[in-house]
Amino acid sequence: MKEIVLITGASSMIAQELAKKIGNDYSLRFLTRKKKHDNEYEWDIRKKTVDEAAFENISHIIHLAGANISEKRWTEERKKELISSRVDSAALLRHVLTKNEIKLKSFISASGINFYGTHTTEKIYTENDPPGNDFLSEVVVLWERAADHFKEHNLAERVVKIRTAVVLSEKEGALKKMIPPIQYYIGSPLGSGKQYMPWIHIDDICSIYEFALKKSNIHGAYNAVSPQSATNTELTSEIAKTLKKPLFMPNVPAFALKLMFGELATAILEGSRASSHKIQEAGFQFKFPDLKEALHDLLQKEK
Template identity: 40%
Template sequence: MRALITGATGFVGRRLLTKLDQPAVVLSRNAAKAERTLAKFEVTAFDWDAENQPAPAEAFEGVDVIFHLAGEPVSEGRWTKAKKERLRESRVAGTRNLVQTITQLANKPRVLISASAVGYYGDRGDEILTEDASPREDFLGEICISWERESHAARLAGIRVVNPRIGIVLGEHGGAIGKMLTPFWLGLGSPLGSGKQYMPWIHIDDLVHQMLFAAERESISGPLNGTAPNPVTNLEFTKTLGKVLNRPTFLPAPPTFVLKAAIGEFANVLLQSQRAVPQRSLDAGFHFHYPDLEPALRQILAK
């Protein structure tokens, strides 16, 4: 598999590089820096200003699968007006500019794995959300709708398109766990809000293997929930992480207004409930190594 990756220096992109059978091509805002950062993977990097220009056509020579993971981080920094614009443009314009190039290639890639997010569904309580569930037109939902729509333009050129709607990615040395550990080690772990909201988590290795599985299976196209089969509530997650760390979790949840004062509008995302399940992956025969939370956390935290 000759792969091209955008967002390769990110948490998921780096793990994906470890699973490929040959060096990848990488598109990055700073190609020289990306090659230094990813030197052990022997990548070939090309400069690309995703929001403002088409992707460089020369980067796609011999490429048969694209993993498009690039996007402004959702959870880093307060959601100012400028931040929200970057969240949108890095995904929507970036995908548009990528697709503009690949649809014009003489030798086109066979598949585009173009990321999306469970934010597509909005706040849905305890409703079970398969890939057929409707979107919610809140801020993240509208971004996801537009993000996926831009990728679908590649279908008109005969390119198969898959959209992993990625949940909360758990893994060592980064991701959601990296942000949670300090308060738990200090014995300050507590649920957020009511604790009843569902957290659509997934182990990073399962997510990467799911994307590779989708790349190889010609029968798979459209959305795939990038989530484990067994989502848990925030309260269940809190208790399980405390158990694995052998730390107390008896503190009451901080009031919602305190959480919003501390981190701004992003607090709304943390309090949303998405009971997303990966029905299409399961139906296609994909095997999750970490379908349940406690074994996943124990594997991650043992490293």
């Protein structure tokens, strides 16, 4: 009998790619807002309702649910949604496990590299560093605290928190948004361009989840970030080189981005590096540690 893994955030890019990677080794179920397939079960975080049949005989939960950080301006209502979609969803899962006296082998939660704060420094952050003091770090701290409750309440043998960098994929996300301007000769770095953009290839982030699922000695927080760092300018330039397009437009000024995105612009204009040493020490090997190779792989798919 295959162990059953329940995955939240069924429509997310990572959930869909992860399912392809682990689907042969595990029996997969998904929590989603609207059921479309037999292995999907509906839940509504706002109404605090969930189809409890999804939890029967499960061994693991991979918690990927969470509203997109960069999708909309950060109004006060949006900020509440960003937190609720992560924290309240975890609380709903915890409620069902408690009610039905289910103990998991593992609870593996998405998290964010912005745990360390949204600012540009020369420091390379490790998992031993404290959290920052801005909105995004607050979101991640609450997100991880919600995950830790599963261990504290004896609902999971271990809890793993994957502090995810910018995921590079040809299908959606930051890279997909950066490609069209460059293709139409209007691409350029953002702000100073000196801000770091911690990144990871979509295949590697899915492999990290698989690694965390299969390795019973993995627990706690891990930076899911490529070993090779890149600034916004370096990333933009490397995309242009891969696409064989010139970059001749001036940098997009910071004030313009602030006018367009409000407080959200901070997440675009600031960024520091994070270390991947801990996950590598645990035995994980990146398939795409090099930015040039990662972009070549992804953008060749684009053609």
